[in-house]
Amino acid sequence: xxxxxxxxxxxxxxxxxxxxxxxxxxxxxxxxxxxxxxxxxxxxxxxxxxxxxxxxxxxxxxxxxxxxxxxxxxxxxxxxxxxxxxxxxxxxxxxxxxxxxxxxxxxxxxxxxxxxxxxxxxxxxxxxxxxxxxxxxxxxxxxxxxxxxxxxxxxxxxxxxxxx
Numbered sequence: 001x002x003x004x005x006x007x008x009x010x011x012x013x014x015x016x017x018x019x020x021x022x023x024x025x026x027x028x029x030x031x032x033x034x035x036x037x038x039x040x041x042x043x044x045x046x047x048x049x050x051x052x053x054x055x056x057x058x059x060x061x062x063x064x065x066x067x068x069x070x071x072x073x074x075x076x077x078x079x080x081x082x083x084x085x086x087x088x089x090x091x092x093x094x095x096x097x098x099x100x101x102x103x104x105x106x107x108x109x110x111x112x113x114x115x116x117x118x119x120x121x122x123x124x125x126x127x128x129x130x131x132x133x134x135x136x137x138x139x140x141x142x143x144x145x146x147x148x149x150x151x152x153x154x155x156x157x158x159x160x161x162x163x164x
Contacts, residue, residue: 007071020076026162029080036076040069083158094153098144099134106135109147113137 014020020032047062078084100106106124113122121140126133136144156164 003067006067007074010068010071011075014072014075019072020079022079033073033076033080036069036073040066040073043069080163081160082163087153087155087158090153090155090158094151097150098146099136100147101132101134103135105147106137109145110137112148113139113145 022029024032043062043065047059047066050058050062074084100109103124103126110122110124113120122137122145125136125138127136128134137147138144
């Protein structure tokens with residue numbers, strides 16, 4: 001899967017189509033972002049519907065459409081001077097705090113989550129990557145949860161001053 005190739009093709013499409021003209025007021029910029037998110041939400045909902053009726057072709061189409069609308073949103077933010085590459089790097093790096101090679105630390109994190117939110121069930125999942133065993137804590141929905149000392153990614157410097 002070559003996401004950078006497809007994102008580049010999407011960038012070209014948006015540029016040729018004249019999408020995301022950035023010469024408006026701050027309010028107009030927010031409205032443009034909201035419109036793009038509404039399109040993305042519509043594609044998401046169509047994908048959920050395809051999943052509910054187990055329509056594999058529509059599921060695949062919806063997944064691709066979400067990629068297109070999401071990369072469009074990212075292109076839009078980049079055009080508004082958000083530092084997308086820096087933010088993505090920070091968030092992806094931050095995700096590495098959601099796994100550990102220490103079963104003990106995963107257990108402590110699971111106990112911490114159970115104490116703070118006993119309405120959820122948590123479990124430790126292990127996987128092997130390149131010969132190393134890693135542990136994550138997941139909730140009953142399969143969502144990977146933050147380990148005990150997880151810190152938020154530092155992305156404030158990626159947001160343009162006029163949006164703060």
